Amino acid sequence: MTVDRWRPRATLGVELFLNVIPGLLFGTxxxxxxxxxxxxxAAVASVYGLEGATAGWLVLIAHCFALGGLYAAVLVFLGRADDGLRAALNVxxxxxIAGAIWTGLICLGGWxxxxxxxxxxWLSVVYGKPWTLPAVGWSDPAGAVVFGFVLGGGYPFVRELVAG
Structure with missing residues (x-):
């Protein structure tokens, strides 16, 4: 990745986050x-003791935007990393396509x-519930992968559009 080193770091980070926002919104x-x-x-909201789909949407949006900020930070880090690290990662x-696949896999692993x-x-400490794995369906990991595909695959397009 080529990074303009003359720009202040804050500007670069803000620019990257702005490039991530469209994919982040669509993916969310x-x-x-x-x-x-x-x-x-509603199950997403219940982790925080909340109820209903509206609360689930709010929790999901908050989590996705936090992950989008983390994604932008990783891109900034990789952009500033030495060539050896970037070559070792080979991403x-x-x-x-590579962005969509890797980000989808990263989101699946994170999920x-x-x-x-x-x-x-969290449920054990906050609510005193016994340690059990939550019931999950196919939609949970599928949603995480779709989010990652859209975020990782959309970033290059938006970046080129913004760079114009």
Whole structure:
């Protein structure tokens, strides 16, 4: 990835986050639709003791935007990393197909860690519920993968459009 080194760091980070926002919005909406159509959106809200699909949407949006900020931070880090690290990773997030695949896989892995580890610990500590794996359906990991595909695949297009 080529990074203009003369620009201040804050400007570069803000620019990257702005380039991520369209994919982030579209990916979040698709993720929410998948969860809503399969009746899983209320389960997202229940992790925080909230009820209903509206609360589920709010929690999902907050989580997706936090992940979008993390994604932009990783892109900034990789852009500033030395050539050896970028060569070792051998991932070009500016290629829409590679970006979609890698970001989809990263989101799937993140989903597995959150659902398999973080949520059970959270429910145990906050609500005193016994340590169990939450019931999940196909829509949960599918939604995470769709979110990642759209975010990772959309970033290069928006970046080129903005760079004009």
């Amino acid at each position: 909406v698709l993720f929410g639709i998948v969860l809503d159509r399969t009746g899983r959106l 070009d997030f500016h290629d829409p 597995a860690v959150v659902v398999g580890l973080v949520v059970p610990i």
